[in-house]
Amino acid sequence: MSFATTLRCRKCGREYPLEPLNLCDFCLSPLEVNYDYKSMAAKVHREKLAKGQFSMWRYRDMLPVEGEVVDLGTGFTPLIKADNLGNEIGLDHLYIKNDCLNPTYSFKDRVVSVAVTKAREFGFEAVACASTGNLAASVAAHAAKTNMKAYVFVPANVEPGKLVGAAIYNPVLITVDGSYDDVNCLCRQLTEKFNWGFININLRPYYAEGSKTLGYEVAEQLGWRAPDCVVAPAASGLLFTRIWKGLDELSMLALIEPVNTHMYVAQAAGCSPIVNAFQVGSLHIHPVEPNTVAKSIAVGNPADGYYALRVARQSGGGAAAVTDEEAIAGMKLLAQTEGIFAEAAGGVVIGVLRKLTASGIIKRNELTVAFITGAGPRTQDIVSGVVQSFHIRPTLESLEEVLKVPV
Numbered sequence: 001m002s003f004a005t006t007l008r009c010r011k012c013g014r015e016y017p018l019e020p021l022n023l024c025d026f027c028l029s030p031l032e033v034n035y036d037y038k039s040m041a042a043k044v045h046r047e048k049l050a051k052g053q054f055s056m057w058r059y060r061d062m063l064p065v066e067g068e069v070v071d072l073g074t075g076f077t078p079l080i081k082a083d084n085l086g087n088e089i090g091l092d093h094l095y096i097k098n099d100c101l102n103p104t105y106s107f108k109d110r111v112v113s114v115a116v117t118k119a120r121e122f123g124f125e126a127v128a129c130a131s132t133g134n135l136a137a138s139v140a141a142h143a144a145k146t147n148m149k150a151y152v153f154v155p156a157n158v159e160p161g162k163l164v165g166a167a168i169y170n171p172v173l174i175t176v177d178g179s180y181d182d183v184n185c186l187c188r189q190l191t192e193k194f195n196w197g198f199i200n201i202n203l204r205p206y207y208a209e210g211s212k213t214l215g216y217e218v219a220e221q222l223g224w225r226a227p228d229c230v231v232a233p234a235a236s237g238l239l240f241t242r243i244w245k246g247l248d249e250l251s252m253l254a255l256i257e258p259v260n261t262h263m264y265v266a267q268a269a270g271c272s273p274i275v276n277a278f279q280v281g282s283l284h285i286h287p288v289e290p291n292t293v294a295k296s297i298a299v300g301n302p303a304d305g306y307y308a309l310r311v312a313r314q315s316g317g318g319a320a321a322v323t324d325e326e327a328i329a330g331m332k333l334l335a336q337t338e339g340i341f342a343e344a345a346g347g348v349v350i351g352v353l354r355k356l357t358a359s360g361i362i363k364r365n366e367l368t369v370a371f372i373t374g375a376g377p378r379t380q381d382i383v384s385g386v387v388q389s390f391h392i393r394p395t396l397e398s399l400e401e402v403l404k405v406p407v
Helices: 037-043 046-050 056-062 083-089 108-122 134-145 160-167 180-190 204-210 212-221 238-252 273-279 305-314 324-338 344-358 377-386 396-403
Strands: 004-009 031-035 079-081 094-098 126-130 149-155 172-176 196-198 229-233 262-268 318-322 368-372
Touching: 031 204, 037 056, 037 238, 056 108, 056 212, 079 212, 083 094, 083 324, 083 344, 094 212, 108 126, 108 134, 108 196, 108 204, 126 134, 126 180, 134 149, 134 160, 149 160, 149 180, 160 172, 160 377, 172 180, 180 196, 204 212, 204 238, 212 238, 229 238, 229 344, 238 262, 238 305, 262 273, 262 305, 262 344, 273 305, 273 318, 305 318, 318 324, 318 344, 324 344, 324 377, 344 368
Parallel strands: 094 368, 126 149, 126 196, 149 172, 229 262, 229 368, 262 318
Antiparallel strands: 004 031, 079 094
């Protein structure tokens, strides 16, 4: 049985029943799931968790679901000690949380597993989403697993590889002229028209909780401790806030010591409304028109930007952006030092990590975790320039001419 009790407004504190709701009727602020932490603490302990399955669902008691879950085997992805990359940029205790290795190759499988489980509980006839690509693939895959119809809406300029990555699961795939924010606006209108569970709209409070498992896993994989620093990408800002919430909940449940983690937002310069606000000392987000190769995090009007800013400030962290060129350099650096082919959002994270380290904001001896949230092969055109091959005849002499050494 779930320990979730109500939905609560993140601004005014009003409470609502556990239904498919997203916004407070009074102040129009986002709702989030509220739990009975006292009862949860009596049941959740390290020894029990250690015996759980090697997926995000080892933390089931800390998530807002009832009954059978829709699970593709998501989570408990590797936390890699990144010595090569650390040596390159000047960090002695750098770790990479490689969430590229989820079933549909991004962290979105975490949020969708929870949200589709709730969609089935609520009796929706179909699931749907607005997406820049990764979420569409995950929603389509989970819908296929549970025999539900899926409707996925993406910007018309989404990368071809991401269209294929969603279409293979046979959803109703709809491309929309405009940005992600335009697609999301359309989907909000559709929630009033159809009995569909929109994963990141009317199911958003439950969807959000899936991201907490990244915080849970990292702490457990570090031997039940929180990192000193976290660098994570921000699109809507929701993932960033939920990593923090996951760490905070572990502390509340006495599973780790009090959290003193500095949280750093990473965005692309061509779509950095959260970073812009942070740099001018504001908590007010000014929407921007996205213009970046990092399309998976190209959200110009981030719904959780305000809350991401609060986490960055309250944790003693910060926010930084990198150019597309720096993001591409980050993709290459991660691949060539640690063997991880990330999408452009991962390159943004590595670029920001490099910038924060070079400026002394993140110190050499701090235990730092960089979150890589999506795989690169679906967006490989971004780095197609790396292909520089030597063409030879099938002879040793021809190879010798190329290598300039005796064969």
